[in-house]
Amino acid sequence: MIPYGRQSLDQADIDAVVEVLQSDWLTQGPTIERFEQAMAARCQADFAVAVCNATAALHIACLAADLGPGDRLWTSPNTFLASANCGRYCGAEVDFVDIDPLTWNLDAFALEAKLEQAERDGTLPKVLVAVAFSGQSCDMRRIAELAERYHFTVIEDASHAVGASYAGRPVGCGEFAAMTVFSFHPVKIITSAEGGMILTNRPALAERLRRLRSHGMTRDPEHMTEPSHGAWYYQQVELGFNYRITDLQAALGLSQLGKLDEFVARRRELAARYDRLLAYLPVTLPSPQEEAESAWHLYVIRLQTERISLSHRQVFEGLRAAGIGVNLHYIPVHLQPYYQGLGFAEGDFPEAERYYAQAISLPLYPLLSDEQQDHVVEQLRRLTER
Known part of the structure; x- marks a missing residue:
């Protein structure tokens, strides 16, 4: 059977994972940061936050955008379930914008018309998840203009689009979206077996994303409610999740990024x-x-x-x-x-x-x-x- 998609691995990928297996760090170690830095540099973004999968990435991206009960998330109906479910995880209402008959991406003209009606009705979205279906970005320039006019946050679900470009710049550069999400599932462009990443140019978002992926914990005195008790001390300052990626996965992803x-x-x-x-x-x-x-x-x-x-x-x-x-x-x-x-x-x-x-x-x-x-x-x- 010829599959519709599959991973492409070589000995260098295997060696990268074995090297981590033989190291002191299997998780929460230095390979994760190297993977993040390499991806940020590749996409011309300031920050990258690696997580266990792209669904987790979408979830905490929505939380970082302060999406919650009483808010609305809009996305394309032509996408995987996670692009919509991330809004439901946050307690938000979800709605959809129909697709362009030519590109099969979210239709920016349909979006504009829906926003005009939503403004009249008092039902504007707080977050738009713009899906780069099949590896091709939506009309992100128009979407960014609408986001500025109607004051919603754009998250580009670029799970299909690692290595793509838009307006002459890499997808993930942050010019047209507050956050961009990538997937490293085995059928995607590159793989870390399972894994995802959020890219952003906003320091406060990056800091909160890192906190949300690890139980809402911080060791930063600036974010604690009282002075540290000692070198062991941390505080949970909000409800977070265990969405961490491992160094094994990061090693594979970093090796794949080179190809x-x-x-x-x-x-x-x-x-x-x-x-x-x-x-x-x-x-x-x-x-x-x-x-x-x-x-x-x-x-x-x-x-x-x-x-x-x-x-x-x-x-x-x-x-x-x-x-x-x-x-x-x-x-x-x-x-x-x-x-x-x-x-x-x-x-x-x-x-x-x-x-x-x-x-x-x-x-x-x-x-x-x-x-x-x-x-x-x-x-x-x-x-x-x-």
Whole structure:
């Protein structure tokens, strides 16, 4: 089976992890800080805070933005559950903004219209989670302008977009978002097995994020309520979590970061090759977002179902039967039973629902060979030209 995504590891990655295993620090040690510093430098950001996964990163990013009960978080319905669930973890209400019919990212024009109505209704969001779907940023320049006008905090969920750029700068640089979240799950651009990171240029946010990832504790006298009792002393000054990453994971992530440019270059090569090979099939190909250069975590097509005799499900299952591990990113979040229980229903975000009825994620990862990609294309051609 050709998977839709997988990690790319080599001996250098293994050696980096073994080195930590043989060291004095398995967790809460110096490799974590080195990983954070390297990622911050790569993304031209001032601060990076590593955590156990990107869901944890989204959660404490929302807390650092002071999201809580009575507040609202908006995000795209075309995303993984965590982009919305992070708001619910904080006790906030969650709502969605429909997607752009071309880029399949959150639609900045739909966002503007929804904000205008929300201002009239007194229901403006406190946080917007702007998802860089498939590795490509949203219209972040427009979103940042709207954030300034309507006074909400932008968190870019760039879980798909390590190594991507926007407006000529690395995603994560902090120019268009208060915080940017990355994921290092094995199918992502680089991996630390499990892991996530938040980048920001705001010192107060970075300090609070570090505190929230470790039980809300501090050893900084400036943040304590009384003088220290001694070198052992710490205080819990707010409710935090054990969201720490280990040095083992950080070592793998740091090693992988050294191969980021190579990984992204191969993904872009494969994406361009898909563009050429699929150009004459009855499918809609991904469209570039102005100013964005994707890292190509995913290569998603949309079946032109009116031109195909088989159904969406039949094509999907036909590809699986041919040994191709296609997937579908994503089921619209508002159609999940939990969110329907909060009042959302089919028809609420029609563009996301149309997308879901046609989308298929094709295999894309650096170790995918040209021959394997040819097999994917040939099987898709066979199923769509019946």
